[in-house]
Amino acid sequence: NLLTGILGNASLVLDSPDLIASDREKLEFVVTASERAADLTRQMLAYAGKGRYETRAVELSSLVRETADLMHTLLPKTVRVHTELADDLPWIEADPSQLQQVIMNLVINAGEAIGEPRSGTVSVHTRECTLGESDVAALDRGELAPGTYILLEVTDTGCGMTPEVLARIFDPFFTTKFTGRGLGLAAVLGIIKSHRGTIQVQTAVGQGSGFRVYLPATARAARPVSESAVPAPAADNVRVLVVDDEEVVRATTRAVLERRGLEALFAASGEEGLRLLTEHKDISVVLLDMMMPGMSGDEAFKRMREIRPDLPIIVSSGYGESQVMQYFLGSNVSAFIQKPYTSAALIQKIGGVVARSRAAV
Ligand SMILES: Nc1ncnc2c1ncn2[C@@H]1O[C@H](COP(=O)(O)OP(=O)(O)OP(=O)(O)O)[C@@H](O)[C@H]1O
Ligand SMILES: [Mg+2]
Structure with missing residues (x-):
């Protein structure tokens, strides 16, 4: 970023041997000021909620x-x-x-x-x-x-x-x-x-x-009470592919889906998700995390749609819907679910997209 450039070049010049003392002093001021600016920027980014955000x-x-x-x-x-x-x-x-x-x-x-x-x-x-x-x-x-x-x-x-x-x-x-x-x-x-x-x-x-x-x-602590109020999707022949790099999310989601009698496959990365999708032709819906190391969620999304153009894909993220959807302009995301989600919300989303895709056939 900008400040790295300023800091880096200023310290390069500082290292040069034929620098006169008064210039050195000014440059040192530049370095201190940029360091302070970098510090401030970090705080302000956090304030604006736009810093690097890894949940x-x-x-x-x-x-x-x-x-x-x-x-x-x-x-x-x-x-x-x-x-x-x-x-x-x-x-x-x-x-x-x-x-x-x-x-x-x-x-x-x-x-x-x-x-x-x-x-x-x-x-x-x-x-x-x-x-x-x-x-x-x-x-x-x-x-x-x-x-x-x-x-x-x-x-x-x-x-x-x-x-x-x-x-x-x-x-x-x-x-x-x-x-x-x-x-x-x-x-x-x-x-x-x-x-x-x-x-x-x-x-x-x-x-x-x-x-x-x-x-x-997170969902793990969600009260199961509210869940029973949600109509379950027709469990027959629904097979969910869950792609999420976080173990705890996969484990929680597994528990929720199993309790509802939904069959599920799990992948810890976009690459693994794609492989499972190619191997298992009967996957009926994908729950896809956005922020993953390696292949990103939006990249995985594109590739999955290439393999199965009609496949319902639910995108999940810790970011809000409007932020995430910027990555998907022009592509057709079936649904969005923000993390942390409750089991009820998850079941509802899955039920919704599966019902719609079946109605479309
Ligand atoms: N625990 C507290 N007890 C009394 N006053 C407080 C407390 N926490 C914050 N304040 C008041 O709120 C103001 C703003 O706090 P804030 O942390 O945003 O800035 P700051 O501490 O003044 O500066 P810095 O940017 O270094 O944190 C403080 O200046 C102080 O008047
Ligand atoms: Mg303070």
Whole structure:
């Protein structure tokens, strides 16, 4: 990218022996400034939700544990960290490095709110919670779906906030700190939104603050109750090919399909998926992941349609539908399902496309 070019060339010139001292100084400034710009860009991309985004199944408690060392290094000695992490949490479909950024930004803010040399405690909790219709309505302008969520809570015994400050904390470049950039929470919000979660803040001046992050759990934790409400597709002669590089997704999907009596084949890559499709002429529908190492989802899609032009293909991704569909302009995707999906949603999509393709024959 651009900044790599600037940084690379500036350091090349810096290495040249016949550079006069005043020029060297200016160039060193260029390097420092570009490094800072690169850093800012990363945060802003995360804020805009357009950074490189690679999701996999993540267990939040383990992720917090992995981040613990970093937390201790970045917090002043006078600040105590207290963690309370639930075991056996359902997984979430997430970008682990972005989630780590969320944890770190919240913990660093908490530490800064206590402020050296004062002492205090930062607590990090994780737990599972179920949000019903009324909970989601109360939480977030109705943007969340009811279901199972993983809760990450970061509380501090620091200075707390006035309502005026609280109203602006997520604004980019809003800061009350001398050296702050005001990007920490803007990035946090962007990341949480791109994971289809939400954040809640509780605070009062002198009483400390608490940040609660809710992230949707994956299909694995979906309540089987809602599933029975969905009419099953006629199970006879339906054979599903599931192409997904993630073991946990394949295992979950296998369980869901088996429970419905649907036959399924599984491939861990686009290449393997194509091979299975050529070998098994009786495949009636494909569930295809977009983000896979090796052959990408859209490439696999094209090749599959070459082999079987009429084959229903459901595209799945952690990205939203509008983003993913840009890759498929002009091609005919049978349906889209966003990860993490519930078993009910999956069965419904499969039932829908199979019914349509049969009606068309
Ligand atoms: N735990 C907290 N306790 C009190 N105030 C907080 C807390 N977290 C955030 N704030 C307030 O919200 C503001 C914005 O936070 P944000 O993390 O976005 O930026 P920052 O910490 O000022 O700078 P940086 O970009 O370095 O993170 C802070 O300046 C502070 O006033
Ligand atoms: Mg901050």
